[in-house]
Amino acid sequence: VREDYVAKYEKPRMVKLDVSKAPRVGTDDAPVQIAEFYDYACPHCKEFKPILDAVVQQYDGKISVHYMMFPLGHWPESKSAAQAALAASQQGKFKEMHALLFAKAPAHSRQDVMGYATQLGLDIAKFDAAYTAAGPQVDTDKVQGNTAGVESTPSIYLNNRKFEGAITVKYLGLWIDEELAVNR
Numbered sequence: 001v002r003e004d005y006v007a008k009y010e011k012p013r014m015v016k017l018d019v020s021k022a023p024r025v026g027t028d029d030a031p032v033q034i035a036e037f038y039d040y041a042c043p044h045c046k047e048f049k050p051i052l053d054a055v056v057q058q059y060d061g062k063i064s065v066h067y068m069m070f071p072l073g074h075w076p077e078s079k080s081a082a083q084a085a086l087a088a089s090q091q092g093k094f095k096e097m098h099a100l101l102f103a104k105a106p107a108h109s110r111q112d113v114m115g116y117a118t119q120l121g122l123d124i125a126k127f128d129a130a131y132t133a134a135g136p137q138v139d140t141d142k143v144q145g146n147t148a149g150v151e152s153t154p155s156i157y158l159n160n161r162k163f164e165g166a167i168t169v170k171y172l173g174l175w176i177d178e179e180l181a182v183n184r
Contacts, residue, residue: 014160015148019066021137023085023094025056026064031183032176034065037145037155040082041075041106048154049102054169059176067098069141070153077108082138084113087130091122159183 017035036052038045056065069086071078081101088097100116101108110131117127145155149162156163158175165171 013149013162015157015162016160017066017068017144017148017157019068022066022068022141023089023098024064024066025095026061028064030062030064032059032063032179033159034063035068035157036065037068037070037141037148037150037153037157039070039072039075039078039153040085040101040108041078042072042153043105044152045154046102046105048167049099051167051169051172052154055172055176058169058173062180063176067094068145069138070145070150070155071138071142072153075106075108077106077112079135079138080110080113081105081108082141083131083134084108084116086134086137087127088117088120088122090130091126093120093122096120 019033019035022035036048038048052065056063067085069079069082071082085094085097085101088094097116097120100120101113104112104116113131114124114128117124148155148157154167156167156172159179163172163175165175
């Protein structure tokens with residue numbers, strides 16, 4: 001217990017993430033900033049999505065979630081999905097594309113995501129240009145994740161500290177409550 005206490009409170013491993021270009025739910029001035037590194041084809045990330053959605057709803061106004069792209073490389077079209085999410089974000093449809101990409105996983109080829117963009121009523125010419133331009137941002141997110149020590153997805157960081165524990169609404173809530181108490 002003492003080792004866990006020291007690791008979490010006395011000598012926490014802090015990372016500095018640049019989330020300025022990441023799609024976000026919540027405001028920049030929320031006291032708890034969460035960064036999730038994920039892969040749209042990862043079954044664990046798909047299972048985690050409703051958990052994070054519940055946490056966002058429960059802590060509305062107190063947290064902000066930044067979505068960081070981290071294609072693992074196990075699925076050939078994961079980067080395409082990440083680019084599609086970033087492109088949809090530019091037209092204000094990140095949440096809708098985010099949900100659709102998880103629902104349709106792993107069907108994330110360029111042709112697939114163009115179809116999803118059409119389904120969401122996006123301007124296809126703008127989407128196509130943003131999709132192409134999003135490649136470097138996906139790579140930058142991946143480098144940040146590697147630097148921060150991401151080894152699997154989903155990986156969660158709360159106020160630049162890696163979340164360690166069961167990925168449930170209850171345990172995430174305990175960490176958020178603790179951060180809220182500390183950051184009053």
